[in-house]
Amino acid sequence: MKTLIQAELYKLMHQRMTYFALAAILVIEGIVLVSAYFQGSAILDILLDNLRESFYFQGTLLNGHLMVYLILNSLWFHLPLILMIVSAGLFTTEHKERTLQMMMQQPISKTHFIISKYLVAVVFSLVVIVLLMVSSMMISYSLFGTGDLVVYLGTLNFFQSAEAFERIVLAYLCGSLTVIFFSVVSVTLAIWVRDTTIAWIVSAFFLIISNLLLKVDLGIDWFDNYFFVKLNDTWQLLFNTEIDWSHIYFNNALLVTYTVLFMFIGVMIFRRRDVA
Amino acid sequence: MLPQWMCAQDIDPVLLQAKARLDSVQSFEAGLKLSVDISFVNMSPKQATMTYTKGEPTTFSSEDFVLIPKRGLDFSLSEIFEYPFMTVDRGYEVIFGRPCKLLNIIPLDKRADFSIATLGVDTVNYSVMKSEISTKKDGTYEVLLSYGQSNDIIPGRVEVSFEIERIRIPLQYMGKEIEVDKSAMKMEEVKRGRIILDIEPALVELVK
Structure with missing residues (x-):
């Protein structure tokens, strides 16, 4: 299993698509950061308009924390989209180049083989998230410094710098x-689909539908609270003044369960399919 | 030296005493703890430093982002005393355990920024304990002042209450969608907010 994972990592690190994806993510991050700077100023004007009538403001809210928060808000579509393309490619490339058939003629477990692909997709996603977090923080804090963070979630929630940093992490x-x-x-x-192009289209479609449904409340308990599309913005709960930890733990545990379920379905499909 | 119009008989002597007492402060520097009490704002108490020098705008500094009330920190009552006015005796009231004279201040000059003000002045120490000022542009605001020692000139705590409109932000702005109760929003368009300042004067310089 360890050898399989190492082999998958080696393949991932030696395909051009991986580096194109990383470059694309960093370019998007740069664009989001520039737009966040200009958008941030307009957002603060709207948010603080009422308060401006009664208060003078001492200090600035257009700082690195706000930039990182706006990046956080903007990237939950672009980032999964690029990672889905790379992750799908882990399988479809092998299918297209017929190396999959060759691998299956070797004395290796089909289950171990496909699980190693899943694990590499997970590791790659984590590496990209850490890269994004570190780079967005380094750029934002070095250019805009730190300070209080203001977030609008029905109320204006202000967080002092240290607390803002903790919540962002x-x-x-x-x-x-x-x-x-x-x-x-x-x-x-x-x-399931095997073909590279179809896999990308289906993945993008899945992501788009998930994002659309995230904003729809049907008034049905299981859909509004337990369906996987509704769990994808759980991170926003960390910006409520009082953090509802039990809600966050529950949502995350449920999302992990869905993740394992999808992985299980993939393993089952692969095991039952005659690849060789 | 008071302007000539201020020596007129239609200004209550208690107010003139209070004004003279306030004018005795040449400058002061104080540490502030600001606590905001507005229904749609969640902000932990903040620390700041306040520097007052007579005849100059009061300045504030802080390492954090702080909200400084535009009204209510005018310790010299310069806004009220800027243009001629008359006072009307409204009786007495006990405020924070002190006997106070209530006075209506009615401006006699159209340039005045307020239409009417009510002051509660301590009749023993001549401290301003309460003010309610109806401004021409910014609604009505109330200020309650309490003092550590009865003879302190600088208050230890100031509570400023003011009218503030509810925030209106497009849905999906800055994060998760917000459920909107339109009828509740209509009812709550204008709310009262409050900011509490705990003041610790570090350096007070009086006029010699």
Whole structure:
């Protein structure tokens, strides 16, 4: 199993698509950061308009924490999309190049083989999240410094700098579960459809539908609270003044369960399919 | 030296005593703890430093982002005393355990920024304990002042209450969608907010 994972990591590190994906993520991050700077100023104007009538403001809210928070808000579509393309490619490339058939003629377990692909997709997603977190913080804090963070979630929630930093780090950790979920789903979809282009289209479709449904409340308890699409913005709960930890733990545990379920479905499909 | 119009008989002597007492402060520097009490704002108490020098705008500094009330920190009552006015005796009231005279201040000059003000002035120490000022542009605000020692000139705590409109932000702005109760929003368009300042004067310089 260890050898299989190492082999998958080696393949991932030696395919051009991986580096194109990383470059794309960093370019998107740069664009989001620039737009966040200009958007941030407008957002603060709207948010603080009422308060401006009664108060003078001492200090600035247009700082690195706000930039990182806006990046956090913006990347939960672009990032999974790129990671889904790379993760799906872990399987479809092998299928397209017929190395999959060669591998299956070797004395290796089909289950171990496909699980190693899932694990590499998970590891790659985590590495990208950490890269994104570190780079967004380094750029934002070095250019804009730190300070209080203001977030609007029905009320204006102000967090002092140290607390804002803690919550942002936790939000990235929490958000990484969402990204991992989509990566795992894309591998499962790739196993199901096999063809590279179709796998990308289906993965993108899945992501778009998930994002659309996230904003829809049907008034049905299981859908609004327990359906996987509704768990993808759990990280936002970390920006309520009082953190509802039990809600966050529950949502994350449920999302991990869905992730394992999708992985299980992928393994089952692969095991039953005559690849050789 | 008071302007000539301030020496007129239609200004209550208790107010003139209070004004003279406030004018005795040449400058002061104080540490502030600011606590915001507005229904749609969640902000932990903040620390700041306040520097007052007579005749100059009061300045504030802080390492954090702080909200400084535009009204209520005018310890010299310069806004009220800027243009001619008359006072009307409204009786007495006990405020924070001190006997206070209530006075209506009615401006006699159209340039005044307020239409009417009510002051509660301690009749023993001549400290301003309460003010309610109806401004022409910014609604009505109330200020309650309490003092550590009865003869302190600088209050130990100031509570400023003011009218504030509810925040209106497009849905999906800055994060998760917000459920909107339109009828509740209509009812709550204008709310009262409050900011509490705990003041610790570090350096007070009086006029010699």
